[in-house]
Amino acid sequence: MAEVKLINVWKQFGDFTAVKDMNLHIKDGEFMILLGPSGCGKTTTLRMIAGLEEPTKGQIYIGDKLVADPEKGIFVPPKDRDIAMVFQSYALYPHMTVYDNIAFPLKLRKVPKDEIDRRVREVAEMLGLTELLNRKPRELSGGQRQRVALGRAIVRKPQVFLMDEPLSNLDAKLRVKMRAELKRLQRQLGVTTIYVTHDQVEAMTMGDRVAVINQGQLQQVGTPEEVYDRPANTFVAGFIGSPPMNFMDATVTEDGFADFGEFRLKFLPDQFEVLREKNLVGREVIFGIRPEDIYDALFAQVKIPGENMARALVEIIENLGGEKIVHLSIGDVTFLGKFPAESRVQEGQEVDVVFDMRKAHVFEKGSGKAVF
Ligand SMILES: Nc1ncnc2c1ncn2[C@@H]1O[C@H](COP(=O)(O)OP(=O)(O)OP(=O)(O)O)[C@@H](O)[C@H]1O
Ligand SMILES: [Mg+2]
Incomplete structure (x- = not known):
């Protein structure tokens, strides 16, 4: 050895x-x-x-x-x-x-x-x-x-x-x-x-x-x-991860949100603190969240903290048997969610989705380096 x-x-x-x-x-x-x-x-x-x-x-x-x-x-x-x-x-x-x-x-x-x-x-x-x-x-x-x-x-x-x-x-x-x-x-x-x-x-x-x-x-x-x-x-x-993490362009607002243009998600207080320390308030960043951390609101089992819900259009559903990969869009922002098999989402319909902000990531634009 x-x-x-x-x-x-x-x-x-x-x-x-x-x-x-x-x-x-x-x-x-x-x-x-x-x-x-x-x-x-x-x-x-x-x-x-x-x-x-x-x-x-x-x-x-x-x-x-x-x-x-x-x-x-x-x-x-x-x-x-x-x-x-x-x-x-x-x-x-x-x-x-x-x-x-x-x-x-x-x-x-x-x-x-x-x-x-x-x-x-x-x-x-x-x-x-x-x-x-x-x-x-x-x-x-x-x-x-x-x-x-x-x-x-x-x-x-x-x-x-x-x-x-x-x-x-x-x-x-x-x-x-x-x-x-x-x-x-x-x-x-x-x-x-x-x-x-x-x-x-x-x-x-x-x-x-x-x-x-x-x-x-x-x-x-x-x-x-x-x-x-x-x-x-x-x-x-x-x-790492399948399907891969969603990346979405966002601006960090003064009042602590990730602003995607069409909708906003509130950062948790400690996340906003880090963004503030790194001088990223008012700046563009890459927001990352995995499909498994985006929930069909009807099936979000735990109370997920924060202002973190948005209404999305269901574009395509890939049914994998045990779960569904759901292609979602809000305006021109697109992302994937991994929903349970029981979710009753339908292609062409709207669904309330919850983002688990505890699992959100932010990366620097340009370098791609993780902030958190
Ligand atoms: N003898 C060689 N001469 C010139 N280029 C080489 C030589 N061996 C490897 N390369 C190049 O070096 C790079 C790395 O090759 P390597 O075989 O280490 O890749 P790898 O990560 O093992 O890929 P894979 O998953 O496809 O096996 C490639 O672009 C390859 O074309
Ligand atoms: Mg090889």
Whole structure:
């Protein structure tokens, strides 16, 4: 086990910057998720930790060991970094049995035969592969193959696991199951794990902490609750949560309202205090609120404080069975609400909606930085 540290790490491909000044400290035994849209630099970051890419600038530590520092000419090759990787395309050796696939990294390291046998069987037991040890990969389902690939990675008990979207080619149901299995396995082994995904549900359910990346730049690192409840900027706020947070242009009024032109919502006293301190009274801001924090007034279960009701037109309803995603508009301000299945809203009709102002966010216009 070991901590992993990236200090001011950059990666250039020609004049394209794939990773910009990344600072990330992954604690011993932690399950850290790298989350971000396609092309944001997740795989590149993971490959630098693995030693498959050399950073252009900066330092990478695994445990106490400096494994990469181009300025000092230090670059430790992958085989000497004591890491195990599972990639999206987990190529198994097709001519080898499950047993031999899992045993392979140990054979490579000349581990004695009886110890190999013991460890392969232990890992197979853990992953529910005991009955399948004599099969070839082509005789396995996708999920079973996935577990063999995981088995091959964990049989070695490395200091760090690096996983790049390892569940991406499983069907939805199997993915949910494997998510839980992987999480349990990581807890059990206690090995520091860095896990790449662009799936925010995977990130929120599996990670101890989530590092959100956009265009090669780290946006925020925090627990799933932190990045959901207190996003650092509009990118994180919009990336985490489904459907995404509503963003609405507003002006902060002298008497403590968010003014949207067509309607107004009153800030809570402590929120207005913060806006006043930051000199945002009279200024334009971005107001953010999640669809789940906008209620059909008939179904607002708790007494939500504040002057926070408005009449909206129901444009479109997406019925998801357990809930309804309702596209709403007030004048030319549009937003989504997540209503319970029992809500009787109809397309083309009006509905009173309640905004839970306790859950409201304000972001600076321009920078997109969170005020609260
Ligand atoms: N060897 C390379 N040469 C040039 N550009 C590269 C190279 N590898 C990656 N890139 C670019 O760097 C950026 C980051 O790529 P990376 O593979 O890290 O993205 P990612 O976050 O893993 O995306 P995805 O979710 O699609 O896998 C992309 O714009 C990509 O085109
Ligand atoms: Mg990738």
